[in-house]
Structure formats: structure tokens, C-alpha cells
Amino acid sequence: QVQLQQWGAGLLKPSETLSLICAVYGGSFSDYYWSWIRQSPGRGLEWIGEINHRGGTNYNPSLKSRVTMSVDKSKNQFSLKLTSVTAADTAIYYCAREIIVARGAFDSWGQGTLVTVSS
Amino acid sequence: EIVMTQTPLSSPVTLGQPASISCRSSQSLVHSDGNTYLSWLQQRPGQPIRLLIYKVSNRFSGVPDRFSGSGAGSDFTLKISRVEAEDVGVYYCVQATQFPRTFGQGTKVEIK
Numbered sequence: 001q002v003q004l005q006q007w008g009a010g011l012l013k014p015s016e017t018l019s020l021i022c023a024v025y026g027g028s029f030s031d032y033y034w035s036w037i038r039q040s041p042g043r044g045l046e047w048i049g050e051i052n053h054r055g056g057t058n059y060n061p062s063l064k065s066r067v068t069m070s071v072d073k074s075k076n077q078f079s080l081k082l083t084s085v086t087a088a089d090t091a092i093y094y095c096a097r098e099i100i101v102a103r104g105a106f107d108s109w110g111q112g113t114l115v116t117v118s119s
Numbered sequence: 120e121i122v123m124t125q126t127p128l129s130s131p132v133t134l135g136q137p138a139s140i141s142c143r144s145s146q147s148l149v150h151s152d153g154n155t156y157l158s159w160l161q162q163r164p165g166q167p168i169r170l171l172i173y174k175v176s177n178r179f180s181g182v183p184d185r186f187s188g189s190g191a192g193s194d195f196t197l198k199i200s201r202v203e204a205e206d207v208g209v210y211y212c213v214q215a216t217q218f219p220r221t222f223g224q225g226t227k228v229e230i231k
Contacts (some may be wrong), residue, residue, distance in 0.1 A: 035220075045211060061120075062218040087195035094168065103150075104158040104215025105173035 002027035006095045006110035008080075012117045013085040022095030022110055023075070027042040029053050034078045035106065036069065040091035049099065051078055086116045121145050121214050125223035131231045132202045140226045142212035144193040149216070156215035159188055160198045162225075163208035171210075172197065204230065 008020035022034070036048040049059035051069040059067050068081040082089060095110040122145040129220040132138045148155045152231035159172040171181045175195060185200040199206055207230060 025229050044224050045213070045222035047213075047222070049219075063217070096168075098215075099173070102156075102172075102173045102177070103154075104156040104213050105170055105179070105222065106158070106160065106168070106213070107170045107173075107179060109168045111167065 002097065002108050004095050004097065004108055004110040006093075006113055008093075008113055008115070010114055010116060012085050012115065013119055014086050014117060015084055016117075018080070018085050018089065018093075018115055020080045020093055020095070020113055020115075021077055022079070023077045024097070025076070027097075027108075029073060029076050032100055033103075034071070035096045035098055036080045036093060037106075038091040038093045039112075042048055043091070046091075048080065048082075048093075052100075085115075087117050089115065090117045091115060120219055121148070121217055121221050123212055123214055123221050123223040125210075125212060125226050128224060128225060128229045129148055129229070131229050132199075133231050134204065135201050138199040138202050138206075138228055139159065140197045140210055140228075141214075142190075142195045142223050143198070144214055147192050148214050149192065150152075155191065157188075157190070157195050158213050158215065160213060161188075161206075162210045163205070166208075171214075197230070202228070202230070 005027040006022040030053040033050045035050040051057045066083045071078045092112045094112050096106040097108040099105040124143045126141045161169045176188045187198050209225040
């Protein structure tokens, strides 16, 4: 039974960098894509991007200039960095696993991290 | 990007009665590989988001058979044959045919 456990700073000031890590316990790391998705009252669910075990990435064009995802296969972890945050980046951030052969099948989710951007 | 539109946004249902949620995409979700990458997710209060249906009509492991997905092209439906109390929550469709992945606004299912 796979478990995704995520952590990172929950309170940021404008212009700071959001940094989150998601650890994967159980299951294969190489048979999936690993995504970050956020949820806010104003935007609903928003896909931020994905990374595979080789470090290949796809990002949402709306965030691409500020997003970096990376993977640490030795620790079965992947991470998200979002630079120059503003209040509009306030949201619950989720990491999620996506089945490669069934794209859009986000079959396992982290518990979510509330990130608040406020001066 | 593909816009996903769900209706209704709220669905009060009597226990034991069926519920149906529509999801329409702004363009066809048929991928060049022939598959249609449309999934349904459930978000219950205090629970992790859960995958219900993938590739339009495939029920994910452990999902009760009262949940079913159907549709084609740009028009999709999630049906709950007999709503139970544990089905209360918000349901989302998501497309993965094109980048960026996009979600519907969510449909809140509640008991009358």
C-alpha cells in the first residue's frame, strides 16, 4: 500500500520561494508520474506539473517560469519549488501519483500542505 | 488549455436514489493513441482525494460498483446508482489528454 507523505513551510512572505517535499513509501517509483496539484477556493484544483523517475518534467504553462521539480530516487522523494510567491499562490498543495499507462489516474495523494502567503 | 465544465455544481440526493454528474470538455479528449484520458475523483470531508474512475469507464480498485463512468469525445457522466451516506463529498472530473491537465469545478453531492 503506497503512502505519500509531504512536508514544507506553511507560511511565506511575498517574493519568497515555496519549497515542498513528498516522500513515497511502498510501491515502485519508476512506474508512475509524480505530480503536484494545488487547491484554492478561487481556482479550484490546479495541476502544477509532473516529474518522472528520470527527472523528465512537464509544467503548467501558467506557472512554468516559476516552477522547478526534482526527484531523488535514492530517497524515493520528489520536490517542488515555486519562486516569487504572491497571495495568489495561497492554497493547499498536494503531491499525487499518476499511473503512466492510465494518464489522469491520480491513484494516490498526499495529505496536503496549506501554504499561506502573507506579509 | 482544455476547459472542463461540470453540471450541476450541487446535487442534493435522497439516500438510495441515483445521482448523475455531467462533465463536458471544450474539445475532444480522444488522444492520438486512441485512448480517452478522463478520470473522476472524489473528495470527502477530512479524507484524502480518491480516484474513482479512469479512462472514462474503468472503476479503480476498491471502488464500489454503484459508481460508473460513461461518455465519449467531449461529453462524460459519472453515475452513482444508489447514493449512500458515505458518498457525500465533492466530485471532480480531470482530463489528461493534453497538457496542462485540467479539472472541472467540482460537484457537491449532499443528502436531502
